[in-house]
Amino acid sequence: MVSEQAQDLVKVEVSDGVGTILLNRPPMNALDTRVQAGLRAAAQEVTSRRDVRAVVVYGGPKVFAAGADVKEMAEWDHLTMVERSGSITASFTAIAHIPKPVIAAVTGYALGGGLELALSADLRVIGDNVKMGLPEILLGIIPGGGGTQRLPRLVGPAKAKELIFTGRFVDAEEALRIGLADQVVAPDDVYAASLELAKKLAAGPAFALRAAKTAINRGLEVDLVTGLEIERMQFAELFATADRETGMSSFITSGPGKATFEGR
Numbered sequence: 198m199v200s201e202q203a204q205d206l207v208k209v210e211v212s213d214g215v216g217t218i219l220l221n222r223p224p225m226n227a228l229d230t231r232v233q234a235g236l237r238a239a240a241q242e243v244t245s246r247r248d249v250r251a252v253v254v255y256g257g258p259k260v261f262a263a264g265a266d267v268k269e270m271a272e273w274d275h276l277t278m279v280e281r282s283g284s285i286t287a288s289f290t291a292i293a294h295i296p297k298p299v300i301a302a303v304t305g306y307a308l309g310g311g312l313e314l315a316l317s318a319d320l321r322v323i324g325d326n327v328k329m330g331l332p333e334i335l336l337g338i339i340p341g342g343g344g345t346q347r348l349p350r351l352v353g354p355a356k357a358k359e360l361i362f363t364g365r366f367v368d369a370e371e372a373l374r375i376g377l378a379d380q381v382v383a384p385d386d387v388y389a390a391s392l393e394l395a396k397k398l399a400a401g402p403a404f405a406l407r408a409a410k411t412a413i414n415r416g417l418e419v420d421l422v423t424g425l426e427i428e429r430m431q432f433a434e435l436f437a438t439a440d441r442e443t444g445m446s447s448f449i450t451s452g453p454g455k456a457t458f459e460g461r
Contacts, residue, residue, distance in 0.1 A: 207235025209242050214399035215392060216242075216249035218292075220256040225263035228310040230281065233288040236314075240291035250399035250460060252295055253391045254318055255302040256311075258384070261327075264309030267336070285310060285342040292317040293343075293414075296407045298398040302391035303327055304384055308366070313342035316351065319410065321377065322391040324384035325369045329377060332364035350417055352376050402440035403460035408432070 208219045218239045220226040228236075243249045256262050265285065273281065292299060292314065301307075301318035307329045315321050315329070323329070331344045339345060340361060349357035352375045360367065372378035382390045398406065408431035416424030435441050439461040447456035 204235060204238065206232050207239050209239050211246065211249055213396055214248065214250040215395040216246065216252045217392075218243065218252060218254045220254075220262055223257070225260055225306070226256045226311070227267075227269075228262055228265050228285065228288075228314070229269050230284060233284050236288040237291045240288075240295050243297070244295050247460075249297065250401075250403050251297055251395040252299045253302050253388070253395050254292065254299060254314065255388055255391070256304060258304055258388070260305035261301070261303040261307040262311030262314055263306045264311050264332075265342070282341055285313075289313055289317040289343050293347075296410065297403070298395065298406055298410070300391045300395050302387050303329070303378075304387050309333055309340070309344075310342050313340060313344045313347070316343060316347040320379045320394070321372075322380045322382065322387055322394065323369055323372060323378045324387045325381050326384050327369050327372070328366040329372055330364065330366040331361050332366070334362060334364040400458065402438070402444060402456075402458040404438045404440060405435055405444075408435055 206220070206222045208221055210217045210219060218236070220232065222229075222232055226232070243252050270278075289310075298320070299318040301315040301321045303315055303321055303323040305324070305327060307315045307323075307327060309331060312329050312331055331340045331348065333340050333344075340348075345357075345361060348360065351357075352360075356375055367375070367377060369378065369381045373381050380390060380394070412424075412428045412431045415427050419427070440456075440458045443458060444456045
């Protein structure tokens with residue numbers, strides 16, 4: 198059961214096939230245990246809703262998320278952290294496992310857990326004034342919400358080690374250059390640009406997008422032969438969908454890019 202407070206701290210808004218998961222814990226959207234619970238509930242909601250075909254994770258116009266709640270964690274001993282460390286990992290994994298395209302709309306700061314949350318998305322649209330990083334090493338700890346695993350898979354192990362070992366911040370230009378960001382826009386345009394991209398994806402074939410996401414994500418975890426088998430199975434299963442019939446018929450009669458998909 199998710200508390201009303203957790204629901205207030207993480208809200209879901211739906212419009213035109215896009216679900217926005219909105220962090221609402223000003224001023225910095227610190228990711229305490231209540232926010233973590235809210236993220237898990239929001240991920241479950243957008244996963245189950247048929248009117249949601251793409252997702253945007255947004256922290257508001259000023260800041261995405263400045264990390265975990267250090268004041269909360271500073272009071273925990275080893276036993277407490279052993280008991281609670283799975284919560285933040287589970288929260289970000291819930292976002293990563295949403296079977297629909299997920300875009301992180303990043304403004305201001307995405308640090309520590311905030312960056313780990315952005316890494317859980319499929320794509321990242323950022324403002325040109327953002328600061329991104331995993332500064333946990335400066336607190337005498339390491340990233341504990343997936344940073345040591347998702348960052349190397351995105352930017353490569355050497356660059357990930359350099360960023361994690363030093364804890365330094367990355368600006369928008371470097372984020373785009375190393376593949377940490379997919380699009381850089383003016384700060385005031387971050388949400389609109391993310392929404393535009395999400396609407397474009399929401400108009401696509403829902404089951405094919407889900408299959409592509411599954412094949413890529415699962416393929417990264419296995420050897421090539423196994424990955425190719427995962428792809429083959431996902432590919433074959435799409436021949437049971439109405440969207441496959443629509444897409445191929447439209448291609449034959451009208452050429453590519455003209456189909457209107459219904460998500461069936």
